[in-house]
Amino acid sequence: MKKYFFIVNTVAANGASLKVWDKVKKELDLQQVNYRSFFTNSEKHAVELGKQIAAIHEEQIEAIVAVGCDGTISEVINGVCGSSVTIGYIPAGSANDFCRGFHIPTSPKVALRNILMKRKSITKIDVGRFKLGERSKPLYFVNSLGVGFDAEVSKKVNQSKMKRYFNKLKLGPFVYLGAILNQLFNYKPCSMDVEIDGSIHHYKNVWFVTVSNQRFYGGGMRISPQASPFDGLLNVTVVHHFSPFKLLLLLGTVYMGKHTLFKGVDSFKGKEIRILPETKLPLHADGEFIGSSPVSISIEPKKVRLICRSKR
Numbered sequence: 001m002k003k004y005f006f007i008v009n010t011v012a013a014n015g016a017s018l019k020v021w022d023k024v025k026k027e028l029d030l031q032q033v034n035y036r037s038f039f040t041n042s043e044k045h046a047v048e049l050g051k052q053i054a055a056i057h058e059e060q061i062e063a064i065v066a067v068g069c070d071g072t073i074s075e076v077i078n079g080v081c082g083s084s085v086t087i088g089y090i091p092a093g094s095a096n097d098f099c100r101g102f103h104i105p106t107s108p109k110v111a112l113r114n115i116l117m118k119r120k121s122i123t124k125i126d127v128g129r130f131k132l133g134e135r136s137k138p139l140y141f142v143n144s145l146g147v148g149f150d151a152e153v154s155k156k157v158n159q160s161k162m163k164r165y166f167n168k169l170k171l172g173p174f175v176y177l178g179a180i181l182n183q184l185f186n187y188k189p190c191s192m193d194v195e196i197d198g199s200i201h202h203y204k205n206v207w208f209v210t211v212s213n214q215r216f217y218g219g220g221m222r223i224s225p226q227a228s229p230f231d232g233l234l235n236v237t238v239v240h241h242f243s244p245f246k247l248l249l250l251l252g253t254v255y256m257g258k259h260t261l262f263k264g265v266d267s268f269k270g271k272e273i274r275i276l277p278e279t280k281l282p283l284h285a286d287g288e289f290i291g292s293s294p295v296s297i298s299i300e301p302k303k304v305r306l307i308c309r310s311k312r
């Protein structure tokens, strides 16, 4: 008989994921669902757990379900990418860009119900694949990958001791705002080449480049309003030649997806992308700092089976 395998991040959203898990467990026991649970004990442990479960138990898997925030589902997908297992997600956090982009309910109870439903909707989703150097092994992102200012902001937020306290008070977005304001006046835009399907675009004064698999990032910002994780394409947004004050204005409009109307915001679609800045710049994948440029990115269409709705 097939089972659900739950991977629970023990520290996501300051441990709120464990409270979510308690409720999920009660419901699973009540409904006499056949399941096993696994708990993370370190960074990136969810990648290993996903990989091992998919390898050892592939025949018995109904679905592998990540319980945590965007970083947790991203790690589980990195672990199982390439296998044929079905993935589910129960959100425990505040940012919820994965839920927004993949039409997954933000309520853990409703998300669980959808996962357990007999006629659940399994959709094959695209994922982004990236390599930091010729010899490095490929990794994957589900939401977006960013180079420059936004990666520097992610790095600062993840290092910030304030994040934990603000998250407790459900004021997590203010930590982002603080880091953004700080970087606005400290970050130095630079020149870079952005290669999209063989065409090279030369830029000066670039603040950041974001490669999106779906529309949202940074806790609800519609950075790439046209992006879809079901179209076999990646969307590239280049923000260049802005003053810090104009960038602040842009941040006010990005929640509505209206920033693309500004001169200095260029949008492209493509399958193979290389980002080559003149100096080493920080990178984030799905909001987690992952290293430095240059980076090569490609789309892996319909790579992962996810319990979600492909349309609203």
Ligand SMILES: Nc1ncnc2c1ncn2[C@@H]1O[C@H](COP(=O)(O)OP(=O)(O)OP(=O)(O)O)[C@@H](O)[C@H]1O
Pocket: 009, 010, 011, 012, 013, 014, 040, 041, 042, 043, 044, 045, 046, 068, 069, 070, 071, 072, 073, 075, 092, 093, 094, 095, 096, 172, 288
């Ligand atoms: N036991 C653990 N100890 C330390 N880090 C862990 C552990 N388990 C998972 N992690 C790390 O936690 C991060 C998962 O972050 P995730 O986005 O799910 O939560 P979050 O950062 O608290 O969410 P948010 O801030 O969006 O609400 C990953 O970087 C992962 O490697």
